[in-house]
Amino acid sequence: MNQSRENWGSRMGFIMAAAGSAVGLGNIWRFPYMAGANGGSAFILIYLVFVFIIGLSVMIAEFAVGRRTSLAAVGAYKHYSKRWTFAGVLGVVSAFFIMGFYPVVGGWALAYVFKSLTGLLSNAGAIGDTFGAFITNPMEPLVWMIIFLLMNVVIVAKGISGGIEKAGKVLMPTLFVLLILIAVRSVTLPGASAGLAFLFQPDFSEVTGQTFLAALGQAFFSLSLGMGCMITYGSYLSKEEKLPNNALIVTALDTGVALLAGIAIFPALFAFGMEPAAGPGLVFVVVPSIFAQMGGIGTLFAAIFFVALTVAALTSSVSLMEVVAAYLIDQKQMDRKKAVYSTGFIMVITGILSSLSLGVMSGFTILGVGVFDFFDILTDKIFLAIGGMLLAIFVGWVVKKEDLRDELTNGGAVPFGLFDIWYNVVKYVIPLAVAVVAVLGILDIAQTGLMLFGLAVILVLGIFSHKL
Numbered sequence: 001m002n003q004s005r006e007n008w009g010s011r012m013g014f015i016m017a018a019a020g021s022a023v024g025l026g027n028i029w030r031f032p033y034m035a036g037a038n039g040g041s042a043f044i045l046i047y048l049v050f051v052f053i054i055g056l057s058v059m060i061a062e063f064a065v066g067r068r069t070s071l072a073a074v075g076a077y078k079h080y081s082k083r084w085t086f087a088g089v090l091g092v093v094s095a096f097f098i099m100g101f102y103p104v105v106g107g108w109a110l111a112y113v114f115k116s117l118t119g120l121l122s123n124a125g126a127i128g129d130t131f132g133a134f135i136t137n138p139m140e141p142l143v144w145m146i147i148f149l150l151m152n153v154v155i156v157a158k159g160i161s162g163g164i165e166k167a168g169k170v171l172m173p174t175l176f177v178l179l180i181l182i183a184v185r186s187v188t189l190p191g192a193s194a195g196l197a198f199l200f201q202p203d204f205s206e207v208t209g210q211t212f213l214a215a216l217g218q219a220f221f222s223l224s225l226g227m228g229c230m231i232t233y234g235s236y237l238s239k240e241e242k243l244p245n246n247a248l249i250v251t252a253l254d255t256g257v258a259l260l261a262g263i264a265i266f267p268a269l270f271a272f273g274m275e276p277a278a279g280p281g282l283v284f285v286v287v288p289s290i291f292a293q294m295g296g297i298g299t300l301f302a303a304i305f306f307v308a309l310t311v312a313a314l315t316s317s318v319s320l321m322e323v324v325a326a327y328l329i330d331q332k333q334m335d336r337k338k339a340v341y342s343t344g345f346i347m348v349i350t351g352i353l354s355s356l357s358l359g360v361m362s363g364f365t366i367l368g369v370g371v372f373d374f375f376d377i378l379t380d381k382i383f384l385a386i387g388g389m390l391l392a393i394f395v396g397w398v399v400k401k402e403d404l405r406d407e408l409t410n411g412g413a414v415p416f417g418l419f420d421i422w423y424n425v426v427k428y429v430i431p432l433a434v435a436v437v438a439v440l441g442i443l444d445i446a447q448t449g450l451m452l453f454g455l456a457v458i459l460v461l462g463i464f465s466h467k468l
């Protein structure tokens with residue numbers, strides 16, 4: 001084990017960074033449109049069940065593995081068993097793939113701060129067209145994406161406590177305050193109650209196998225699980241910290257922000273008579289449209305909203321970049337700066353391809369989808385869920401139970417047999433539940449070829465695990 005390993009500067013710093021990783025585009029950009037597209041309340045209910053039964057337990061497991069080994073994902077798996085190295089590598093691949101599309105959307109958010117302030121809202125009828133024209137433009141979104149990636153490089157290159165922790169401590173509380181402000185404005189609009197009903201009155205008529213896979217994928221994505229990110233963050237955590245408590249706080253914060261984003265968007269959406277199933281453009285089209293109808297103060301609210309979105313995206317993308325960087329630092333003995341610069345360089349290239357796939361390169365498809373969707377669907381619909389399942393199997397069947405007990409209880413006792421409940425959930429319930437949901441969802445999904453490709457990638461990684 002590495003004596004000179006970096007550590008979080010404080011408990012608050014860790015929580016803010018881990019919550020910063022969890023709270024991101026997943027909560028504010030993706031959660032509302034997923035909920036909107038999957039019928040609202042029923043999706044949200046299934047999502048909440050997955051978050052608190054599967055997500056929370058997996059997060060505790062990731063923290064435990066990370067802190068026990070003081071190693072990032074790949075090293076942590078390898079530490080126990082060479083055969084399992086592939087599960088860590090799958091995490092690094094997932095981080096790369098998520099970073100294939102994430103900075104593109106991060107760039108949109110950044111661009112929209114400036115667009116809101118420079119007249120976007122003055123022509124409410126054109127907001128949808130403006131978004132379409134913007135994301136399909138061959139140059140403009142690339143510039144914003146690269147600026148967004150550069151911000152990541154600067155933060156991650158500064159290291160754990162100097163960069164990521166400092167940024168999270170300032171930016172996360174700002175985000176909470178901003179979102180509450182917007183939510184309050186939204187629910188006080190006349191006609192807002194229809195939006196709250198859409199969010200909170202369960203209607204199971206639209207639930208299919210896909211709904212479950214979508215909700216599970218969203219739970220893993222939103223909590224930053226199933227790809228070693230929380231293993232990596234846990235590896236920098238001091239031995240005194242109580243892991244279950246920290247995991248509960250992070251999970252609650254993440255869920256709170258997603259619900260808050262829903263409360264900020266849907267009541268206003270219904271108040272203005274718009275469509276809930278607007279897709280990925282939801283925040284970028286509907287939110288400015290909502291604010292455009294509020295006059296001058298709306299401009300300010302819109303700009304604030306996009307600052308919040310950019311902040312949330314940034315504290316998440318740094319954690320994704322850190323997973324790749326930590327792998328190069330821990331496993332390839334690379335210097336931090338060199339690791340971050342080379343990682344950032346490759347991400348600029350995947351980001352460019354991904355952004356262009358929405359416009360000039362839209363004719364180019366891999367297994368039926370464009371580059372952006374390729375990265376998005378593969379990670380969200382398979383890699384994270386299978387990654388989480390692998391972690392649960394690993395923790396339940398490979399890691400010694402007594403090591404886990406020691407890690408989770410800090411040597412003390414836990415009330416109500418909670419440790420054993422958690423252990424059995426991880427060992428039996430999660431592997432089974434994820435398998436069932438994955439099969440149901442994959443049978444039900446349109447992109448069968450892509451799904452099979454994803455499974456093949458995991459299989460190949462598994463077979464060559466001894467070489468990784």
Ligand code: PHE
Pocket residue numbers: 021022023024025026027098220221222223224225227229316317319320
């Ligand atoms: N949780 C982040 C979000 O909601 C995305 C993310 C996924 C970050 C996986 C790290 C790891 O936007």
